[in-house]
Amino acid sequence: MIQIRGVHKSFGDLEVLKGIDLDVEKGEVVSVIGGSGSGKSTLLYCINAIEPINGGEIIVDDINVHKKNTDQNKLREKLGMVFQQWNSFPHLTVLENAALAPQVVRGLSKKDAFEIAMKELEHVGLGDKFDEYPTRMSGGQQQRLAIARALAMEPSYMLFDEVTSALDPELVGEVLDTLRLLRDDGMTMICVTHEIAFAKEVSDKVAFFHEGLIEEIGSPNEVLENPKKERTQQFLSKVLH
Amino acid sequence: MENYVFHWNVVFKAFPQLLGGAFTTLHVSVLSMLVGIAIAVLLALGKMSHSKILVMASSSWIEIARNTPALFQIYMAYFGLGAFGINLSPYFAVFSALVFVNAGYLAETFRGGFQSIPKTQYSAAKSLGMTTFQVYRYVILPQMFRRIYHPMTNQFVWSILMSSLGILVGMNELSGETQRLQSVSFRTLEFFIVAAVMYFVITKFVLLTSSLIAKRIFKGDIA
Numbered sequence: 464m465i466q467i468r469g470v471h472k473s474f475g476d477l478e479v480l481k482g483i484d485l486d487v488e489k490g491e492v493v494s495v496i497g498g499s500g501s502g503k504s505t506l507l508y509c510i511n512a513i514e515p516i517n518g519g520e521i522i523v524d525d526i527n528v529h530k531k532n533t534d535q536n537k538l539r540e541k542l543g544m545v546f547q548q549w550n551s552f553p554h555l556t557v558l559e560n561a562a563l564a565p566q567v568v569r570g571l572s573k574k575d576a577f578e579i580a581m582k583e584l585e586h587v588g589l590g591d592k593f594d595e596y597p598t599r600m601s602g603g604q605q606q607r608l609a610i611a612r613a614l615a616m617e618p619s620y621m622l623f624d625e626v627t628s629a630l631d632p633e634l635v636g637e638v639l640d641t642l643r644l645l646r647d648d649g650m651t652m653i654c655v656t657h658e659i660a661f662a663k664e665v666s667d668k669v670a671f672f673h674e675g676l677i678e679e680i681g682s683p684n685e686v687l688e689n690p691k692k693e694r695t696q697q698f699l700s701k702v703l704h
Numbered sequence: 705m706e707n708y709v710f711h712w713n714v715v716f717k718a719f720p721q722l723l724g725g726a727f728t729t730l731h732v733s734v735l736s737m738l739v740g741i742a743i744a745v746l747l748a749l750g751k752m753s754h755s756k757i758l759v760m761a762s763s764s765w766i767e768i769a770r771n772t773p774a775l776f777q778i779y780m781a782y783f784g785l786g787a788f789g790i791n792l793s794p795y796f797a798v799f800s801a802l803v804f805v806n807a808g809y810l811a812e813t814f815r816g817g818f819q820s821i822p823k824t825q826y827s828a829a830k831s832l833g834m835t836t837f838q839v840y841r842y843v844i845l846p847q848m849f850r851r852i853y854h855p856m857t858n859q860f861v862w863s864i865l866m867s868s869l870g871i872l873v874g875m876n877e878l879s880g881e882t883q884r885l886q887s888v889s890f891r892t893l894e895f896f897i898v899a900a901v902m903y904f905v906i907t908k909f910v911l912l913t914s915s916l917i918a919k920r921i922f923k924g925d926i927a
Contacts, residue, residue, distance in 0.1 A: 513827055540833040550828035554846050556923075564832035567842055596923070609828075616832055 464488050464524070465510065465620060465653070471518035472502070472509055479505045481675035482519065487620070487653060487668075492646050494662035494683075495655045497672030498698060503655040504547075506672075507622045510653070511542040523620070540568060543613030547625040549605040551597030557584065558593040561612045569616065576615075583611040587641050603634030607641050614645075621645060623654040659702055663687050671695045708893065715894045718885045722895075725881030726902050732799050732870070732877060733863040740806025740863075741856075747811035748818065762811065769808020774866045777801040782873040794875035802863055809859055810852075817852040818844075850922050857914040861907045868903070878902060 465487040472480040479502045487493050495503045508514040510521055512528050512535040521528040526538050552560050561580035565571045571579070584590060587607040597605050606626055613621060623642065627635045639661050645652060646665050656662055662669055662683060669686040671679045671694075679685075679692045690696045715722075750762030769777075781804075782797035792800065821844050829839040868879035876884070878899055886895040 508827075511831055513830060536833050536835050539831055542831070544828075544831035546824060546828060546831075548822075548824050550822075550824045552825070552829075552843055552847075554850065554922075563842060564829075564834065567838050568833040613832070 465651075466522040467506070467510070467519070468521070469519035470506070470509060470516050470521060472505055472514065472516050479675055480509070480516075483675075483677060485670060485677065485680070487651060489619075489651055490649050491667045492652045492654065492665050493668045493670065494666040495653065495670050495672060496657070496659065496662060496698070496702075497678075500674075501672040502675045503672045504624050507544065507624050507653065507655060510622060511539050511544055536568070540616055541619045542622060543610075543616060543618035543620065544622040545606070545609045545613055545624065545626050547628050549597075549602065549609040549629075551600075551605045551608055553596065553598050555597075556593065557589060557595050557597060557600075557608055560597060560608055561615045564612065565615050579617070580611070580615050583614040584608070586614070586644070587611045588637070601634055602630045603637045606630065606634075606638045610638075610641055610645075619651065621650055621652045623652060623656070625655050625657065627656070627658060657702065659687060659699070671698065673698075710894060711891055712894055714889045714891050715885075715898050718889070718895075719898075721881055721885060722878065722898065722902065725876060725878040725899075726906065728795070728875070728881075729864060729867050729870075729877040729879075730906065732795060732802065732867050732875075733860065736799050736802035736806055736867075737860050737863055739803045740810055740859075743803065743807035744810035744814055747807055748814040751811065751815055752818070765804075766808045766811050769805045770812070774801060774805050775869055775872070777804055778869050778873060794870060794873045794880075797873055798867060798870040798875050798877070801869075802866060805866070806859055806863055810856065813852050813855040813859070814848075817848045817855075820851055821847050853918060853922070854914075857911065860914075861910055864907055864910070865903065 467483055467485040470480050470483040471478065483502070483506060485493070495506070497503050505514065509516050510523070510528065516529050523538060523541060526533060528535070528538060552563065555563060558577060558580055561584055562573070562576040565576035565579050566573060581593065584593065587610055589604065589607055589611060592600065592604065597608055600608070627638050630638060635658070639658065642652070642654065643665060654662070654666070666683050668680060669683050670677050671686055671690070673694050679690060679695045686695060687699065690699060747762040747765055750758040751766065753759060778798055778801040781792055781800045782794065785792060825843055825847070826839055829843040834842070867877050870877040871879040871883050874880060882895045882899040886892045889895070
């Protein structure tokens with residue numbers, strides 16, 4: 464499981480996270496919602512140690528993420544991450560994109576790495592794109608590639624950072640379908656998202672972030688249907704029109 | 705001029721010497737390019753470093769190299785240093801000047817190429833568990849290399865053409881050799897026409913080879 468305890472994070476003078484506590488159990492899907500600048504994405508970057516933290520601790524299984532002697536590269540093998548911008552590697556084919564990390568990080572043979580990559584690409588519906596270059600694909604396809612690329616490392620957890628925000632509206636559906644697929648596989652996921660309907664549908668827990676703190680957390684029903692806090696209500700009325 | 709009669713025979717007889725000059729031209733261009741690349745990497749790293757001294761030193765080199773004529777640089781290396789009792793051979797003076805200017809230009813090419821790779825590529829690769837070395841080896845540098853490849857080819861062609869300034873310090877590269885041969889035969893136009901054709905053939909060959917190699921090693925959409 465992922466345990467987040469009193470996490471503080473500042474960029475210079477700007478305190479972005481002001482003491483976040485959050486538990487994510489194995490198999491759980493947790494959605495994080497909130498306005499921009501509320502610290503939701505930053506939390507994901509802190510969980511996989513792309514950003515250091517200024518206080519508190521984050522424990523993934525039994526790894527204390529920000530402890531000095533923690534092997535953060537080893538940690539990141541457990542944590543798949545998909546970004547708002549899909550960040551395909553443009554110089555590699557779709558198959559090579561997905562096979563690169565299994566090959567160089569996990570040390571698999573080219574054959575085994577390609578096998579895993581093919582399996583994951585087929586899983587996200589890119590089975591006919593192995594030899595394509597990502598820049599020739601749509602944003603939705605590239606985002607699914609990014610998901611397959613992360614899955615090819617066979618992570619225990621997946622972190623999604625607003626993975627549909629940069630997509631054209633008609634491409635959002637295919638990416639959300641892929642996330643539903645992962646939920647059905649039993650993948651543990653933290654989804655930072657603006658898709659409230661999607662969060663309602665797939666989440667076990669929803670956390671509403673406001674100015675670096677978790678303002679409200681609970682089941683989708685509690686937080687999205689019957690929010691107790693005024694700020695949650697305000698936010699939802701704004702995003703749901 | 706209307707009475708000028710072309711005499712090509714003397715040029716053909718001297719062709720082996722012209723070829724020798726062309727070889728020297730290629731020799732100095734290739735060497736100055738290789739050493740220039742090595743120094744350019746250091747200058748680019750220096751300019752992107754956090755050390756004020758390194759930034760200043762690299763920037764000065766880059767600025768002077770890019771904003772002064774190559775002719776001036778060759779004169780400085782040959783006559784300028786000569787005034788201080790450091791006597792470089794014509795070859796070495798031209799070589800040093802070309803290294804200086806190549807390094808300056810390529811440093812900016814390298815820095816631009818590096819900075820044009822989005823930082824998110826780094827985060828994405830890191831998030832897959834790659835070490836910093838692996839991120840550069842498999843993700844950043846291959847993309848950067850594509851972007852600097854053609855500017856590097858251009859710089860090489862330019863080195864070949866700039867080395868003709870060797871004529872001014874008595875270096876026996878293609879232009880110097882041409883100058884010498886025409887001065888003993890008075891077939892000025894013939895020699896310089898042939899030399900121009902030789903420069904053209906050399907640079908065209910370099911450009912064609914370079915784009916053939918590019919087609920083989922760079923796949924995918926980005927140039």
